[in-house]
Amino acid sequence: MNASAGLPVVVIGAGPQGLAAAAHLVRRGLEPVVIEAGDGPGAAVAEWGHVHTFSPWPELIDGVAAELLAPTGWTPPTSGYPRGREWIANYLAPLADILGERVRYRVRVTGVSRQGHDRVLTPGRREAPFVVHLTAADGAESRLCARAVIDASGTWGQPNPIGSDGIPALGERIAAAAGLVTYVPPSPDRAASWAGRHVVVVGSGHSAMTAIIGLAETVREAPATRVTWALRRGGVGDAFGGPADTALPQRGALCTRVRAAAEDGLITVVSGFRTERIDVDGNRAVLVAEDGRALPGADAIVGLTGFRPDLSFLSELRLSLDPVLQAPLKLAAQIDPNVHTCSSVPPHGVVELTHPDEPDIYIVGMKSYGRAPTFLALTGYEQVRSVTAELAGDYEAARRIELVVPGTSLHP
Numbered sequence: 001m002n003a004s005a006g007l008p009v010v011v012i013g014a015g016p017q018g019l020a021a022a023a024h025l026v027r028r029g030l031e032p033v034v035i036e037a038g039d040g041p042g043a044a045v046a047e048w049g050h051v052h053t054f055s056p057w058p059e060l061i062d063g064v065a066a067e068l069l070a071p072t073g074w075t076p077p078t079s080g081y082p083r084g085r086e087w088i089a090n091y092l093a094p095l096a097d098i099l100g101e102r103v104r105y106r107v108r109v110t111g112v113s114r115q116g117h118d119r120v121l122t123p124g125r126r127e128a129p130f131v132v133h134l135t136a137a138d139g140a141e142s143r144l145c146a147r148a149v150i151d152a153s154g155t156w157g158q159p160n161p162i163g164s165d166g167i168p169a170l171g172e173r174i175a176a177a178a179g180l181v182t183y184v185p186p187s188p189d190r191a192a193s194w195a196g197r198h199v200v201v202v203g204s205g206h207s208a209m210t211a212i213i214g215l216a217e218t219v220r221e222a223p224a225t226r227v228t229w230a231l232r233r234g235g236v237g238d239a240f241g242g243p244a245d246t247a248l249p250q251r252g253a254l255c256t257r258v259r260a261a262a263e264d265g266l267i268t269v270v271s272g273f274r275t276e277r278i279d280v281d282g283n284r285a286v287l288v289a290e291d292g293r294a295l296p297g298a299d300a301i302v303g304l305t306g307f308r309p310d311l312s313f314l315s316e317l318r319l320s321l322d323p324v325l326q327a328p329l330k331l332a333a334q335i336d337p338n339v340h341t342c343s344s345v346p347p348h349g350v351v352e353l354t355h356p357d358e359p360d361i362y363i364v365g366m367k368s369y370g371r372a373p374t375f376l377a378l379t380g381y382e383q384v385r386s387v388t389a390e391l392a393g394d395y396e397a398a399r400r401i402e403l404v405v406p407g408t409s410l411h412p
Helices: 016-027 043-047 063-072 084-102 172-177 188-193 206-221 249-263 329-335 365-369 377-391 395-399
Strands: 009-012 032-035 107-114 130-136 141-146 148-151 198-202 226-230 268-270 275-281 284-289 300-303 361-363
Touching: 009 016, 009 130, 009 141, 016 032, 016 063, 016 084, 016 365, 016 377, 032 084, 032 107, 032 141, 043 084, 063 084, 130 148, 148 377, 172 275, 188 206, 198 206, 198 284, 206 226, 206 249, 329 365, 361 365, 365 377, 377 395
Parallel strands: 009 032, 009 148, 148 361, 198 226, 198 300, 226 268
Antiparallel strands: 107 130, 130 141, 275 284
8 A cells, every 4th residue: 555645745835836836736636735934925925025027927827726716706917017026915825815724834844755764765765655844933843744745945045145156255144144245136115225325236147137226226316325236257248138038028128227227327337256255344344356356345235146946955855956056957958047048948847857766756946947047937837737747647748748938939
């Protein structure tokens, strides 16, 4: 008799992909238990709730989740690019409400293993259920057995450090503890609070550009404000955007606005700056590069250099991960940021997400991309559709890719 029979599927994370996975499982007659460390649905999204998405509303809503919501009178938004908080209020929160007690908040997953098996033990491993170790906000510990695990916990809580070699720069932790470093794009109120001060933004991606645009507005209103954009790359041309991306026009518009801010003298761009250390002097911090250059003392540093997956609580599982991107091995080549952008990653599903030596554990959503930033929400929805079909035994549907990325010719 299968020891996992009758057990739920544990979904880690009540973000867009985690809640969509739960909706698909319910539709297929499987019972999900969603574990969320935050206080509510989309807790990570809430931290950038003031930021607009790059995808329009129709690409932010999972089809099966919409079907689950329809009987309640919920009407899907059909146009526009919502802010994160609007995504939560108008979609994620209603979806979580429908799922009800299947979603558990303020509980953190601290470990996942096979019952009675550590990473080394092989006999009986595949038949053993998963054991998910949990810690509640009050410190209470518990275990939950599962027939399968879908990890949709994302990467938001694991920002890449400012240090250029992938490790926090000397003094970075001290500066962060002193409140001089943040790893979140500033809200308009936060940006306005830095009026008349010097702010350094580190990073070249779209989160950094979003921060630069907001801070440029502060400079317009308070000209004494100084904003320095520290780029690791040798030149600034790529940072302002390459060829127009017809699939993601909002990203192109973002690049145009950043270029305008630089040309208008609202920001100072420093290129080829690879941070070695951060010296804290009272209420200011000085970034020093590997080549000895030092930026003027900053009142605030915004580190937006991307994110990385937290794999620590999966350490007892036999995952097949790419050694560079820390993404599932079969997926890594398709998402390599040295080659691909968000809209050039082909749709994919359970075939790319399977770990051959550890069946029934799937990493989906942003976390499945490891350190690659090329993720789109609708790609994650296709992932969970495929994975949940596999868990339900509908193998034909699991291997059939149904998504064509809008604005592109990408298909399986």
